[in-house]
Amino acid sequence: MSCAATELSIPKNSGLQVVVGLGQSGLSVAQYLIEHGYRVAVTDNQSAPALADNLPAAVEIRQFGAIDGDLLQQAARIIISPGISLDTPAVAAARQASIPVVSDIQLFCEACTVPIVAITGSNAKSTVTTLLGQMAADAGINVGIGGNIGIPALNLLANPDMELAVLELSSFQLETVTDLGAQVATVLNMSPDHLDRHGDMLGYHQAKHRIFQGAKSVVINREDPMTRPLVADNLPRLSISIHAPDKDQYGLITDADGQIYLARGHKRLLSADKLLIKGRHNLLNAQAALALGELAGLPLDSMLTTLQHFNGLDHRCQYVTTVANIDYFNDSKGTNIGSTMAAIEGLGAVYAPKDGKLLLILGGQGKGQQFGELTPFINQYVCQVLCIGEDSLQIEQHLRAVKLSDEVTLHQCETLKGAFATIQQVTASSLSQVQAVLLSPACASFDQFSGYEARGDYFGQLVAQLVVQSKTVPVS
Structure with a gap:
């Protein structure tokens, strides 16, 4: 359907859920909402979205060719895809009218009944998410891995036996999330990115740090003050660094002969030359996965074994x-x-x-x-x-x-x-x-x-x- 093909007549307060953007996450949202008995409409800028044929037949309202502002004004809730900016005129007008705008991640965290490990950062989040997910799987835990990587978060809910969810989250996904409530949350690092979307570093920082809302524990990077959440100091936390560890924290110990070790406090955990992933940045990624895994309850020996067999991700150094x-x-x-x-x-x-x-x-x-x-x-x-x-x-x-x-x-x-x-x-x-x-x-x-x-x-x-x-x- 084109966006101008029909004049819609939808009663106010009918509970209509409008999905904005029909990529993989938008499709997962539409399928999830239909399964849960909602009335669903979908709108997208493309006149013929590639995934339109995969929509459930129950999605009767499909307004393509532009983001339909009139449709958004009739929504009880808007679920926006990460690729669509909140400054899009039709979306901005809906927000001005006090219509809730959320992401698929908000729906996920409201429905998820297992602990969530939430990972964001300007860089390395895919590597750390994948590594931690593999650590959990190798430890015998039924883990769901998704979000901004691989499987849309809502699709993870199809696994009734899932015991742990490990999510990579982008700033685009986080800017519409409230009270994520993760078991463990981290911002791995912060550097300028997506400033064309967020306007400046403050806007980018604020979006990223929404990951800490409701978190039960956190991991921070001692090299980057912008990764530290503005939350109570008594919240359980671990830190990582490319320098020597602080007391009971993660870091690197370098021997007199130049040999480098991953360490927690004074304890050497693993020699860096036993890792398949190379570079100092990957030593920081390894620590991040270990710290997140520790706070999620994974056994250290199993994590170290996984770490020695991990060879990184395609296109990432x-x-x-x-x-x-x-x-x-x-x-x-x-x-x-x-x-x-x-x-x-x-x-x-x-x-x-x-x-x-x-x-x-x-x-x-x-x-x-x-x-x-x-x-x-x-x-x-x-x-x-x-x-x-x-x-x-x-x-x-x-x-x-x-x-x-x-x-x-x-x-x-x-x-x-x-x-x-x-x-x-x-x-x-x-x-x-x-x-x-x-x-x-x-x-x-x-x-x-x-x-x-x-x-x-x-x-x-x-x-x-x-x-x-x-x-x-x-x-x-």
Whole structure:
């Protein structure tokens, strides 16, 4: 149906639930509400949403082609998809009329009867959510893992035997959540992201920190004051750090010989060289999962066993292969500067003791970020920067404005394929310091790709071509 096809006549206070946005979460909301006997309408900006055919037949009101403001004004409650901004005129008008606007996560937490571990942050939330979920499963717990990753939260309720829910939550999902009531909640880190949606860091911070409402315990990052909730000090909490542990808290212990250990208080838990995931940022992710798991009641020995077998997630600082003695890493999921900072610092610290540097590929859609914040990290660990995508010139301007080192060479390459042509040129020199190539764009991918997965997959294809070329080059 088009949004102008029919004139609706819906009695006020009829209990009509209007779902705004028909992505995976919107579809899960419509299915859930129909199953629970509600009258449901769906509206979406697209004239023919891909998932429209999957809607239950009982959803009779389908207003597509625009967000239908008249329909929203007749709603008892609006359930908004995370991709739809609260500033959308039709939604803003409904809120002005005091019509409740919530997300699928609000419906989930009202219906869920098992403990919830709630995880957000600018970066690493998918890695920590997946790792913690695996820790719970390996410990014999029937766990549901979803939210902003994989399965929509409401679909987890279909499992009657679920004992624990582990949710990754985005700022978009959290901005319409009240009193989540998680057993354990954390904001892993905070760095500028989605400022085009939230307006400024204050708005972004406020959205993220809604995760702490009603929480029974929390995990904080001692390196980042913005992860600390403004809640009572007597609330049970654990903290994590890339430095030595505080008393009875998580951190890293470094021996005189340079060996690094995950630790809780004075107790060494696991040597870092036993982990398959590399980089200092991943040591912080490991601690976060351990701390969350401890507060959720998971056994430590089992968690440590899982940790040693965890090899990370696709497109998240993922080791691809080594070509001509240069390691290639796919961090296409690095879509903001905070994520890229973590990748540069985490991997850079691995190669620095070998006098090696990184070649960094940046660029795409910049989302209003200030890329000059990357300059100190680049100056320390990077010798070549290759800029691609829509905002590549702006990125260069920002980096140079904050005194990019003369020892860092910056190239404009336009595309990822063009970047690989440059990689071959700069690494052919015997004077090259490059020991690793890192795709960590700090940008959205939609200027040239359908998503970060497609960008990362293409990076992998280009690396595979280098492997083939390296095997066909004749030996002189």
